[in-house]
Amino acid sequence: MARVVVDVMLKPEILDPQGQAVQRALPRLGFDGIADVRQGKRFELEVEGPVDEDALARIHKMAETFLANTVIEDFVVRVES
């Protein structure tokens, strides 16, 4: 079985309070030098059958209509090696 990963991140222009909260906490915890943090979602899909172009196209469609809300989010589909 192959694993396909879909990363979903808020669009850059959308405020990401979760990422900001993480970033603000870092110096207090003694971690400096992180200029920005964005927090998103990672989906790991276990795909039955071959991950060919057709399958990837379907997963792309799934990401676009369901896993991500493209009003606010961008996504990337990758095959995990």
Next chain:
Amino acid sequence: MARVVVDVMLKPEILDPQGQAVQRALPRLGFDGIADVRQGKRFELEVEGPVDEDALARIHKMAETFLANTVIEDFVVRVES
């Protein structure tokens, strides 16, 4: 500035209700052939200065103590190219 990504996923043996809910919904939406879905978090860190071994070690530490709760989560640190 370099980007380092930290992926945080629930450990395989830990229940992932979100991933399950997504997986159960897929066939209804007409997407078949996905045997399992796990949902995790993706952090994108913009790092100031060089991402050398030292910096990576610090980010590793940060992930271990803060970004992930290692009681229930695993994490991976990667430098984005």
Next chain:
Amino acid sequence: MSLDTVKHATDTPDADQPWAELGLKEDEYARIREILGRRPTGAELAMYSVMWSEHCSYKSSKVHLKQFGDKAPENDAMLVGIGENAGVVDVGQGYAVTFKVESHNHPSYIEPYQGAATGVGGIVRDILAMGARPVAVVDPLRFGAADHPDTKRVLPGVVAGIGGYGNCLGLPNIGGEVVFDPCYQGNPLVNAGCIGVMKHEDIHLAQASGPGNKVILYGARTGGDGIGGVSVLASETFDATGPAKRPAVQVGDPFQEKLLIECTLEIFGEKLVAGIQDLGGAGLSCATSELASAGSGGMRVDLDTVPLRDATLSPEEILMSESQERMCAIVEPAKVARFLEICEKWDVIATVIGEVTEGERLEIFWHGEQIVDVPPRTVAHEGPVYHRPYARPEWQDALQADDAGKLPRPAGSAELREQVLKLVASPNQASKAWITDQYDRFVQGNTVLAQPEDAGMVRIDEKTNLGVAMATDGNGRYTKLDPYTGAQLALAESYRNVAASGARPLAVSDCLNFGSPEDPGVMWQFAEATRGLADACLKLGTPVTGGNVSLYNQTGDTAIHPTPVVAVLGVIDDVNRRTPIAFAEEGQLIYLLGDTKEEFGGSAWSQVIHDHLGGLPPAVDLDREKLLGEILISASRDGMIDAAHDLSDGGLVQAVVESCLRGGKGARLVVPDGLSAFTFLFSESAGRAIVSVPRSEELRFTDMCGARGLPVTRIGVVDGEEVEVQGEFTLPLAELKRAHEETIPALLV
């Protein structure tokens, strides 16, 4: 490893077994061998070890808890008492209410969000298992020092977890407590309570009767969650990793639980179950053995049929798994099809895993081979009982001799004013809105009172306006000074809170949080506290219907303050008559009910101003509490008072400030003759409340108090935009509001 079947165990009597790692004592292991007449199989050993753990068997506390039954007051309302998942009381009009408080302390320290969330999930399933619709939750909490870094980690996670789970279930959160004290550092207390409502005929019990009836497991799939959690976590050492490499923490799925609730209620509605049990600590081991033990016959279970999330689980692990959101029902064969149909409607997985048998054994099979063959009572109800030694600690006398009355008092009005401000801004006395605003208190559309009222109150019948109220209280500082009195004070306060809301106190649940029972000093605290609580329940006529014990709350040799948390359930015939705490009407008269004495031991004042804990806690007078309660209830019923607020930690001034802020109105107070302003404001004498009385009701109200012998003192009037203590100081409401409300958010951001 080959399967350790019953036959294999019989054939290999001398095989080494990890009973010690599983938390069993040598004599306990020997007793298991004696019961079975052979060595236990691995699965049997797992079952016994988990069911005989402190957490499941109450082995250290049992002998003391017995008093709650032995000294139970005559009470016609009690329908189901201690021993079931939760007690049930009759609240009239054909309704019954079930309620209980439980702890999820240690898991919440390790993983605050999930620990607290699954704590809510667990107590809600207990209530559901009685046949009731859960209608509200409460959450008494204790954390380390407010400014300790670890509190910043634990508190937000716990609060988010309670909210995340409870909100998602659609249960209004109507009360609780938040207390900070360094003694809870490393041992936060996360207690959660739930109230459920049903009709009398809907009461269900956890028993498996009727040979041929099917055993149905339904809800979430079984995974490797919390294996060993019960036996190891709640056992002697907290840092042991347990027998398996499986996680000790469970992750909750509130969505699944919501489906489980609705599905189960529909199943109850069609009268499809003969017995039912939730799966909590000890999972299937507990559910099957308790159902079989309480039933009439035996039970046979095929473990292969259990739906798994993780196919690699061993049979022992399946039996021990604490995967959340599961229930086990006993169903007549003719009703199975309909049962499964309702589960399908709610997307709930349901599987017949076995049946009730003629025999008297619990038999469990795996791949066709028998791996368990035990008398269920020996697992579930006849576990070990310890008579642990107890002794009054050596330091107790010195602690009590360190009288708080000797502490320096404010030198003048200016200092008095300053101390009042400091008190209302201190973490324990400050507004908890930052926390409680993270809980849905409106859902279900029946919430009459919620935080920051004295008691939470929900309507249970829309036509008649019948309602129930609940308050939870406990004061570890009082209890440390004197465990007997401290436990009684917890009950008295909770009782008073319920009465102040206008409801009649009916019954009690408790969560007893203590240190290690192996420390004779802790055991003495436990013995004294249970004795005090049982005596007080008898006197007040409010039986304990159930509860929970959490031991080993300690780090090294240092135990937490003994912290019995007491929940009182009350009933009110018409929620329109409820009494809020707010002083809302200018010109109304403020009365103090009860006697104020020089009582500062364990007080908030002694803690906030002097960081002191010593002396004796306030004296308890249960007859007075009862009388005060009756007056508050009558006054509410007859419309004589518009507001009432009980007095407890922080004393009178704390209560006045809260009532003023809640109503957005000030108060002018006069120090009564014979009291110093200091004592008037800060004393924590029990058995007191303040009320606001419309002028038209003044005579009727004071006459009633006079006639029934309750001391009543007019102390002021609702007026203006400041709290004024005549001849001493004034504090603008805006300043008090800031002091009261800014503390908690500032600590936690």
Next chain:
Amino acid sequence: MTTRVGVVTFPGTLDDRDSLRAVRLAGAEPVSLWHRDKDLKQVDAVVLAGGFSYGDYLRAGAISRFSPVMETVIEQARAGMPVLGICNGFQILTESHLLPGAMLRNNHLHFICRDQKLRVENAETAWTADYEAGQEISVPLKNIDGRYVADERVLDELEAEGRVAFRYLDGNPNGSLRDIAGITNAEGNVVGLMPHPEHAVEPLIGTGRTDGLAFFTSVIKKLVTA
């Protein structure tokens, strides 16, 4: 003939019974609708109630949006049937693209439950006709994903067309852009908002105010006169 108002129950819906009660108190006939049924039982209007349908997993409203009942609701809404989305219902409406924009995690990241003051900006929708434009009301607010966002163009359009139906007053509770608490579609039959009018329909319960009742009386009036 009494007006029939349907309330949809998805798995994880919480405020369905409250909404049914509000419909009844307003004088209409409440009708329960089930997420698996495409059939709307001949109701005249639909309320998508609050809660955590599908646990709010993935995104609030994202999974419910694909349920059978929503196929019909979307179709009927486009044909002009009044549809009100409260909280989770609002999230479902945006996920269904019946209303523009999206709902994100509150800017302070916490669930927040409080009494919330609102201004009714548009008193001409099917659900707000019994209010006055500019009227201030208080109803409970309770959510964790209540931050309304849309791109500038959409926001400008909403403002220009008077489609911002409600705005937060006395402090924006969650970072919603332009203080938007609720919006309507161009036709005024589909309205979504985050606060909970169905929790403000009885004098004794919740906050003790009845400011929310007019939502439900509005739609009855609209349907009777239609």
